[in-house]
Amino acid sequence: MFERTEITSADELRALLGEVMPRAAAKERPRLHARDREWLAASPFCLVATSDADGNCDVSPKGDPAGRLAHVLDDHTIAIAERPGNRRADGYMNVLSNPHAGLLFLIPGRNETLRINGRARLLRDAPYFDAMVVKGHRPLLALEVEIETIFFHCAKSFLRSELWKPETWDPGALPSHARITKDVMATPETVEELEAYYGESYAQRLYKS
Secondary structure (H helix, E strand, O other): OOOOOOOHHHHHHHHHHOOOOOHOOOOOOOOOOOHHHHHHOOEEEEEEEEEEEEOEEEEEEEEOOOOOOEEEEEEEEEEEEEOOOOOOOOHHHHHHHHOEEEEEEEOOOOOOOOEEEEEEEEOOOOHHHHOOOOOOEEOOEEEEEEEEEEEEEOHHHHHHHHOOOOOHHHHHHHHHHHHHHHHHOOOOOOHHHHHHHHOOOHHOOOOOO
């Protein structure tokens, strides 16, 4: 049986992984390039990572139609709209005590991702909210991010996972979301009631509170 050997220093980690490739080390930029703007305009999905002042972390998915997800304010600032959801607001609570955030923008079928790290703040309204309307609904609030670093991440994780290959997909390998919800939560609804809630009407409520 193998012993667990923990890495406890940057020197140990660097000795194990090796030195950073020159191209990877040099790819960070402090402002949006025209190609970054094109990527943001084509991306319908991103992940927002935050942590609170004590280091407790959260990663939250955000989605809107391509061209409506990320609103570019200038070369150093973008905004992500908040739409009606479960109201937990874990990431937003984190931002109130620790403004640092990391964002990962995906485009279906593309193996690269666009990474943005920066300082975030919450806005309850701003002049640009009208430009973020989707299906007649203005954002509830916006996460505005001042960019500190931005770069494209390599494709290896997507290639290894074969994420975009439909022939590898097997959504039926697990029970329905309603069944999982009933199994892991002490919810009063029956499975049938949950199936109805997560059915066709669920998609119709995407932009309604």
